Amino acid sequence: MAGGDESFRKVAVDRSEGFGERLLGFLLDRAHEMPPQLIAPLVAEEVERIGGRDVSILLQDYDQLTLAPLPGRGLMTGEPERIDESQAGRAFLSATTVEHPQADEIRMFLPLLDGSDEVGVLAVTLSSIDDDDRRLLRRLAGLVADMLVTKNSYTDQFFQARRREPMSLTAEIQWSLLPPLTMVTPQVAVAGILEPAYDVAGDSFDYALNDNILHTAVIDAMGHGLDAAVLATVAVGAYRHARRADVGLDELYMFMDRAIDQQFGPDHFVTAQMMRLDIGTGHLQWVNAGHPAPLLVREHRVIQTLEGPSTLPVGFGGAIPQINEQALSRGDRILSFTDGLVEEHRTGEEQFGEERLLGFVDRAGCAGEGVQEMVRGLSHTLMRERGGVTTDDATLFLVEWCGGTADHLGTAEA
Numbered sequence: 001m002a003g004g005d006e007s008f009r010k011v012a013v014d015r016s017e018g019f020g021e022r023l024l025g026f027l028l029d030r031a032h033e034m035p036p037q038l039i040a041p042l043v044a045e046e047v048e049r050i051g052g053r054d055v056s057i058l059l060q061d062y063d064q065l066t067l068a069p070l071p072g073r074g075l076m077t078g079e080p081e082r083i084d085e086s087q088a089g090r091a092f093l094s095a096t097t098v099e100h101p102q103a104d105e106i107r108m109f110l111p112l113l114d115g116s117d118e119v120g121v122l123a124v125t126l127s128s129i130d131d132d133d134r135r136l137l138r139r140l141a142g143l144v145a146d147m148l149v150t151k152n153s154y155t156d157q158f159f160q161a162r163r164r165e166p167m168s169l170t171a172e173i174q175w176s177l178l179p180p181l182t183m184v185t186p187q188v189a190v191a192g193i194l195e196p197a198y199d200v201a202g203d204s205f206d207y208a209l210n211d212n213i214l215h216t217a218v219i220d221a222m223g224h225g226l227d228a229a230v231l232a233t234v235a236v237g238a239y240r241h242a243r244r245a246d247v248g249l250d251e252l253y254m255f256m257d258r259a260i261d262q263q264f265g266p267d268h269f270v271t272a273q274m275m276r277l278d279i280g281t282g283h284l285q286w287v288n289a290g291h292p293a294p295l296l297v298r299e300h301r302v303i304q305t306l307e308g309p310s311t312l313p314v315g316f317g318g319a320i321p322q323i324n325e326q327a328l329s330r331g332d333r334i335l336s337f338t339d340g341l342v343e344e345h346r347t348g349e350e351q352f353g354e355e356r357l358l359g360f361v362d363r364a365g366c367a368g369e370g371v372q373e374m375v376r377g378l379s380h381t382l383m384r385e386r387g388g389v390t391t392d393d394a395t396l397f398l399v400e401w402c403g404g405t406a407d408h409l410g411t412a413e414a
Contacts, residue, residue, distance in 0.1 A: 020136050023049060024143055031147050036155035039147055040072025043122075043140075050136060052124040057112070057144070058088050059120040061164045062175070062197040064376050067092060067121055070161045076123075080164065088121045093373050097138060099129070110137055112145035117180035118372070119145045163198075170201035170229040177204055177236050182372045186406045187279040188214050191371040192397040193379045202228030203338050203393035204236050208243060214277040215243050218397050219314075220291065220338040221270045234263055235270045235314060249274055249287045253311065253321050260315035269315040273336055275399070282328035282401050287321045289314050292354075296326070297333040301362050305354075306334070330403040333371070335361060340392035341382065360385070371398045 023046055030042070044055045054076045058067035066080035067088050083089035091098040091109035095118060098109040105125050112119040122141045126133065152158050167175075174194065182191045190207055194200045202221035207214065217239050221231035238259035242252040252274060260270060271290040277283070286294070286306070290313035294306045306326060312318030328334075341357065360381060369377075375398045382394070 020132075020139070023136065024139060027140075027143055027147070031143075031150070034147075034151070036151040036157055037072065039144070039151060040070065041074040043144055044074030046140065047124050050126075050133060052108075052126050052137075054107075054123075054125040056123040057120065057148075058092075058123060059148075059158065059162050060092065060118065061162050062167070062171075063164065064193060064197070065380070066164065068161050068164065070120075070158065088123060091121050092118055093370075095370070097134065108137060110141035112141055112148065114145045114149045114180065115183065117182045119148055165198050168199045168201075170226055171197070171199050173229040173233060174200050174204055177206075177233060179205075179207055183207070183209070184371070185209070185279075187402050187404055188277065189371045189400045189402065190214070190216065190398065191375045192395065193375050195379060195383060195394040200393050201225055202232050203340070203395040204232045205336075205395060205397045206236055206239060208240075209279075212278055212280045214275075214279055214399070216275045216277070216336075216397065216399060217243075217272060218291065218336045218338065218395060219270050219272045220340070220393065220395070222268060222313075224392075227268075231260070231264060231268055231270060235260060235272065239272075239274070249276060249285060249323050250320050253287050253289060253314065253318075256314045257317060261317060264315065266316070269313040271313045271339070275334070275336075277328075277399065277401060279401065279403075280405075282330070282332070282403060284326045284328055284334070284401075286324050286326075287311065288324065289318065289321065290316075292337060292339055294337075295335040295358070295361060296328075297335055297361065298329065298331070302335075302358050328401045330401065332401050333374075334399045334401075335375075336397045336399075338393060338395040340394040341396065343392065356385075357382070371400050374398060 027042065027046060040057065047055050055074065056076045057070040058081060059070055061068050061080065064083065066082055068080045069077040071077050081088045083092055087098050087100045088109045091111050095111045095113060100107040100109065105127050106129050107123065107125050110122045112122055122144055124137065148158060181193065183189065192205045194203055201224055205218045207216040219232060219235050221228045221235060235256060238256040242255040260268065273286060273288050273291040273294065275284065275286040288308065288310040290310060295302045296304050296306055308324035309322040311321035360378060375396045379396050
């Protein structure tokens with residue numbers, strides 16, 4: 001049994017608690033019962049233990065233009081910081097730590113990442129910094145992001161901090177429906193944006209990654225105001241219900257169609273675009289229900305519009321839809337949008353139009369630009385080109401297929 005004894009011999013492992021584990025563990029142990037208003041002072045106190053000061057938690061506003069300081073005891077507050085013009089914005093857009101030397105100190109800006117969705121930025125000042133500090137602060141920022149997202153459901157404080165202007169009832173409803181605006185994995189990435197952020201009514205999008213299949217939907221409910229918001233709510237609910245029943249795209253459309261028709265009758269409808277992407281193979285399928293055709297972007301240029309057989313908008317009782325298919329190449333991006341983006345125009349002038357949209361997409365798709373940065377930059381550029389006018393909802397939703405696998409992330413490193 002000597003060989004057996006040898007194979008079962010225990011390896012000594014140091015399980016004592018180090019400084020970093022104690023610091024993070026203290027937050028983690030208290031997080032379950034901690035009321036939302038205590039997050040700020042506790043984070044500030046923990047940062048002080050590693051020599052940090054002037055702690056700020058900056059949250060992205062709904063327009064995706066600024067990072068607004070979260071008020072709270074122990075936190076430094078001030079004016080919102082422009083995302084495009086600040087060190088905090090650099091950290092936010094790149095999802096990486098930014099170090100900004102100042103006289104005899106260093107101001108650190110660490111992205112607050114909930115998975116891959118960016119909540120905001122943690123800012124802290126230190127007299128000096130080494131790799132141990134960087135590692136500890138990065139992990140602290142990750143824990144703070146998780147706490148903010150978890151406690152977000154229990155309070156209005158974080159919503160209020162992100163608002164830079166009054167929000168309409170319809171926008172309140174629509175924002176409550178949305179999934180995280182960004183998801184990034186090694187195989188696929190998605191990002192979406194809604195305009196006008198504080199008054200959106202009938203536009204929405206949704207997605208889910210189930211094993212190797214990415215499911216997405218972009219919808220545009222007819223009309224304006226509360227009627228459109230209620231219609232969009234039912235459409236998104238019907239989409240999720242059918243998607244979670246794991247039906248095909250054709251059955252999914254038919255279920256949504258019946259739900260809208262039975263609830264609202266023949267005078268109400270929703271244009272919609274539902275997709276399924278196999279993230280292992282790049283095989284894309286979609287059903288288009290009266291919606292603008294998506295754009296295929298390859299090597300930073302639009303190479304084609306994904307035209308194909310369409311069916312009637314959801315609620316009009318269309319025939320069983322034909323499923324369109326496309327094989328993607330690694331790095332391909334699919335850009336979906338609602339008609340409010342191209343139909344907008346000033347009084348007496350022509351519509352913005354798809355041709356102008358194509359030109360802006362080509363100029364926006366810079367090498368190395370992530371999906372969130374591209375869709376955000378494109379939306380704000382188009383808004384400026386329209387003179388800041390938005391009489392209809394305008395939505396962009398971007399999917400990038402990267403291919404490969406993520407198996408290495410499921411293996412514990414020695």
